[in-house]
Amino acid sequence: MERTKEFLKVLKIWREECNFENDIFDQYLMLISADIGISVFEDNKMEALEDRINRLVTEFGFREEFLIYSLINGMTKLLSDDIEKTGERIIHIESVINNSNGKVPNGINQTLERIKNKDHLLIKEKALDSWRILISFHFTKMNERIWSENDTNKNIDNIKGFMKENQVPENITLGELREKFSGE
Incomplete structure (x- = not known):
């Protein structure tokens, strides 16, 4: 689960670098976590994300590479959309204020001022x-090559373990293997 570890490491570094205010990091984390089925968030959101990724890979057969790159792309899109849709949010909030008949919901003026601030x-x-x-x-090409080679070696070791456990000779053909396990 090397990609998962690297992804979580990036999230931690990113949180520290950006020094997010008002739990913005947690909001982003919850949004991408929801994309992979986390609906109840615990105190340790990073641990919950890691557990969910591991579960999807080990129990449901998702490829780790697919999940991690999906989360990376999802976060990138989320951040881009957040910037691009700022103007729409301002217009929406101003519309709510203008149509509120003087009954503006708590905090809406502060939210408007905050997002209008450069x-x-x-x-x-x-x-x-x-x-x-x-x-x-x-997530460089070199790291991806290393992770892919490690994945391949792990798969080979798993196959060898299966063959040894089931007393399958190493020089058996696929046809012979099929016959051995289909009972023919």
């Missing part, structure tokens, strides 16, 4: 840039 946008842009840099640094 610094808010700069923080989000920094988070996206930081994310992309970390991903490009940690």
